[in-house]
Amino acid sequence: MYTMKRKKQNPIKLIGMCLALFVLLVLLFLLMRLVLSNPKAEERASCGPQFNEKSGEIGTVTPEPTIVDLYAYFDWTETTKIKVYDHRADKLVDMDLEEYIVGVVSAEMPAYYSFEALKAQAVASRTYTLYSVAHGGCHTNPDADVCTNSKCCQAFSTHERMRNTWKADYAANYNRVAQAVMETAGEVLTYEGKLCDALYHACSGGQTEDSEHVYANALPYLRGVMSPYEDPMREEDVEIGTDALLELIASKYPESRITKDNVRDGIAIEAAYESGRVETVRLGKTTVTGKQARNLFGLRSTMFTIEWTNKGIVFHTKGYGHGVGLSQNGANGMAKRGSDYREILLHYYTGVTISGFGADGIVQKPSPTPGDTDIAFVPEG
Numbered sequence: 001m002y003t004m005k006r007k008k009q010n011p012i013k014l015i016g017m018c019l020a021l022f023v024l025l026v027l028l029f030l031l032m033r034l035v036l037s038n039p040k041a042e043e044r045a046s047c048g049p050q051f052n053e054k055s056g057e058i059g060t061v062t063p064e065p066t067i068v069d070l071y072a073y074f075d076w077t078e079t080t081k082i083k084v085y086d087h088r089a090d091k092l093v094d095m096d097l098e099e100y101i102v103g104v105v106s107a108e109m110p111a112y113y114s115f116e117a118l119k120a121q122a123v124a125s126r127t128y129t130l131y132s133v134a135h136g137g138c139h140t141n142p143d144a145d146v147c148t149n150s151k152c153c154q155a156f157s158t159h160e161r162m163r164n165t166w167k168a169d170y171a172a173n174y175n176r177v178a179q180a181v182m183e184t185a186g187e188v189l190t191y192e193g194k195l196c197d198a199l200y201h202a203c204s205g206g207q208t209e210d211s212e213h214v215y216a217n218a219l220p221y222l223r224g225v226m227s228p229y230e231d232p233m234r235e236e237d238v239e240i241g242t243d244a245l246l247e248l249i250a251s252k253y254p255e256s257r258i259t260k261d262n263v264r265d266g267i268a269i270e271a272a273y274e275s276g277r278v279e280t281v282r283l284g285k286t287t288v289t290g291k292q293a294r295n296l297f298g299l300r301s302t303m304f305t306i307e308w309t310n311k312g313i314v315f316h317t318k319g320y321g322h323g324v325g326l327s328q329n330g331a332n333g334m335a336k337r338g339s340d341y342r343e344i345l346l347h348y349y350t351g352v353t354i355s356g357f358g359a360d361g362i363v364q365k366p367s368p369t370p371g372d373t374d375i376a377f378v379p380e381g
């Protein structure tokens with residue numbers, strides 16, 4: 001009996017011990033969970049060097065940058081759709097106008113320019129685009145409204161190009177440009193109720209040009225105006241040695257009959273416009289336009305003077321581009337001195353109205369009067 005009693009006690013003891021062990025394990029498990037879910041422990045885990053599974057390297061993992069969602073901002077049933085020929089990818093793409101304008105402003109103006117200058121560029125580019133749509137579209141691609149080749153229509157950046165160009169600043173720059181486009185959404189320039197051919201260029205060199213001095217048409221809103229705040233002012237000296245100069249002229253204008261003996265007397269600026277842009281240049285027995293001379297000698301603009309050195313000729317150039325309409329650097333300079341985008345646009349495009357453009361076409365929406373649009377000559381603040 002006694003032995004049996006002892007034998008009966010043993011299983012109870014064992015069960016007790018098992019229970020105690022089980023409770024201990026449960027407690028240990030709970031303790032482990034508590035430690036692992038400690039926010040401070042998580043914080044430590046996500047800080048500092050991380051293992052990058054893709055590259056297999058230890059490095060800090062940077063989160064994907066957040067960019068403005070244009071599709072959350074616009075009512076896209078209200079915006080215009082356009083056909084864009086992407087000359088790099090060689091394909092025709094259907095795009096929403098405002099999305100296209102973000103890509104154009106990104107490519108046509110440095111994103112670090114003053115915000116009001118970016119807004120002025122957005123309105124100019126939107127107007128240029130819709131003017132193109134209304135006038136038969138892109139000249140070199142009949143199926144397209146516009147193309148992405150800056151030599152034909154306007155430059156354009158895809159997201160991929162923006163990432164490659166801007167790198168770490170991609171999100172910040174994109175958001176800045178997108179904001180400028182959103183704040184001017186649907187705004188266009190009109191003259192007597194019609195869309196303007198809103199030409200623009202990088203830098204005027206101090207004064208813009210009457211359209212008929214560069215292109216065929218004399219347009220009332222494309223008049224030469226003073227542009228005193230070019231920022232930066234693009235000045236460049238182009239030096240060409242005498243032998244290279246003779247070769248260059250002979251290749252394009254053999255009828256000039258310029259030789260080493262008569263070259264110094266043979267080249268001269270014959271006529272210039274009031275702005276200082278060269279109208280005609282005499283090349284020996286022939287005369288070329290300022291534009292032809294610019295192309296021949298690879299100059300940034302037709303605003304140049306000539307100087308001879310013992311090595312050859314030096315072209316002193318001012319400005320960058322054709323000089324008609326909005327000057328981008330001039331817009332940047334005005335914005336830095338407190339002008340808003342409306343003042344900038346009404347300065348560079350004579351007598352225009354800032355109108356709205358939507359599904360119904362041009363609508364005269366009340367745009368605040370910018371007041372005196374003459375540039376006040378004030379130093380940069």
Ligand SMILES: [Zn+2]
Nearest residue numbers: 138147152153
């Ligand atoms: Zn084109």
